[in-house]
Amino acid sequence: MTKLRIRQKGVIIYLVLVSVLMTIVLAGIILNIITSNARFSHHQVSRVQAYYAAMAGVNYAVERLRSGSEASCWPATGIISRKICRTGGTCISVCDPIDDNLPLSISQIDISVSDWDASTPPKRTISAKATYTYTP
Numbered sequence: 001m002t003k004l005r006i007r008q009k010g011v012i013i014y015l016v017l018v019s020v021l022m023t024i025v026l027a028g029i030i031l032n033i034i035t036s037n038a039r040f041s042h043h044q045v046s047r048v049q050a051y052y053a054a055m056a057g058v059n060y061a062v063e064r065l066r067s068g069s070e071a072s073c074w075p076a077t078g079i080i081s082r083k084i085c086r087t088g089g090t091c092i093s094v095c096d097p098i099d100d101n102l103p104l105s106i107s108q109i110d111i112s113v114s115d116w117d118a119s120t121p122p123k124r125t126i127s128a129k130a131t132y133t134y135t136p
Contacts, residue, residue, distance in 0.1 A: 050130040057128030080113035
């Protein structure tokens, strides 16, 4: 009878070890899933910030062209290429504004305005591209 009890105690130890091992493996898998989702969410936030920064660049160009202010930097005709940068960015022209309110992930916004086309009514195309960095 004592031998049977010793064998039962041995089986219980193996069951406890297997259940602890399974708990550790499950915790590792759950931690990996949480980390992956956090990285993905951070990357998505950076992409959305870049999208809205580019849209702000388009709105900035439309407002400058509409108001006619800064005619030397935003002429009524011709191709225009401007940048919006953070302090210490690659903006070297006096016509390139510096905006410290850009998110840290965005280094600059490139704005391009085409010349008038011959369509009816004539129009100009404005495009903007935000350069962002994603650091996990």
